[in-house]
Amino acid sequence: MSIKKTVAIAAAAAALTALALPAMAETTLYGSARMSAFWNTVDVDSAVGSNTDFNEHLQGNSRFGAKFANGNMTGRVELGTGVNLRLLYGSYKFDFGSVLVGQDYNKYWVGSEQVYGDDNGNNSYGSLWDTRQPQVRVQLNNGLYLAAIQPSTISAPTTTENYLPKLNVGYDGKIDNFSYGVGVVGQSYKVQVATTGDTGGTITSLMGYAHGKFTAGPAAVVFNLGIGQNMGDMGFTSISGKNKFAVSGNKIEDTTNFEGMVQGSYTVSPMVKLNAGVGYVLDKNDTYLNDDNLMAIFVNAPITVAKGFTVVPEISYVDELDNAANNANGNKTYAVGAKLQMDF
Secondary structure, three states: OOHHHHHHHHHHHHHHHHHHOOOOOEEEEEEEEEEEEEEEEEEEOOOOEEEEEEEEEEOOOOEEEEEEEEOOEEEEEEEEOOOEEEEEEEEEEOOOEEEEEEEEOOOOOOOOOOOHHHHOOOOOOOOOOOOOEEEEEEEEOOOEEEEEEOOOOOOOOOEEEOOOOEEEEEEEEEEOOEEEEEEEEEEEEEEEOHHHOOOEEEEEEEEEEEEEEEEEOOEEEEEEEEEEEOHHHHOOOOOOOOOOOEEEOOEEEOOEEEEEEEEEEEEOOOOEEEEEEEEEEEEEOOOOOOOEEEEEEEEEOOEEEEOOEEEEEEEEEEEOOEOOOOOOEOOEEEEEEEEEEEEO
16 A cells, blocks of 8 residues: 555545544644664574665554543544554543543553664564554552453463453552552463364463653653563563463463563653663573573664654664574674654
8 A cells, every 4th residue: 555545545534533532622733754774694503694774664663543531531543554543542530530431552552762673672572572562551640540441361262261351450650750660460360272183271361560761950760660460461571472371282481581671761852862771571481491582772862853744863783682483592693774754
């Protein structure tokens, strides 16, 4: 689908939404065009060696959307390239808090400022990313929240029995210059595993998390940590795919997961900012030959050229480290380039 046709469809969708909601007092349209231009060098741990390639493209997270507001009711719809639906939710504010219905980011996700990989933001490398998902979320004024999220059963069993949504309970708070959040998320389903005939069991996925942001003048530190079990089976993304349960003989073996990210930032001036971050992922299972781990490091400097126009030069390094299946090291990727972004 051409870019011209994509923009036309997005504009038509936003216009139809606006017409369908004539009572809305405020409607705000917005868009963001994002281009990626990077030299990528992939170093393969084999006789293949390494290769370098230049890539320039319209990022998949370029977007067009609309925000609506009418008293205590707010709403939002956002489309990406393709056209794919990024966000679509409504939220109503009560005296006790608010209720959100629709597709939104999950509360445990905290992305970094990494722009390589179409604003990857350390997704699959420490950000606790399981995509934007349909949910019903209640947020209380005291910081507590409860979300019933669309469940995931992505380990391709022959049959599954799923009785409950993915449940998330958490708390957001702030102490002086430190804002933080803690919580748990989990789901459970019954499964019959194809490789073991009629042998089955219950797959329980669970994760505890903590994230925070500390600011001191122009400096800021952001972190996100998660420790869990079978996180891939409730939708958390993974480059290696080793964050799910495994099967050994007639027995289902749970996988232990750790994922974390930390980023430091410094605002040099209204035009220039510096960011540096590192993310790490570890998956352990008794059936694995080695612990499977991954790492991503980046340094960038967002530059505001003009209002709505930003250029972000960056150096990123991604290392697949140890492979769970063998003693070979994973690929190493070096990326040097920039993101160009215009918001309107």
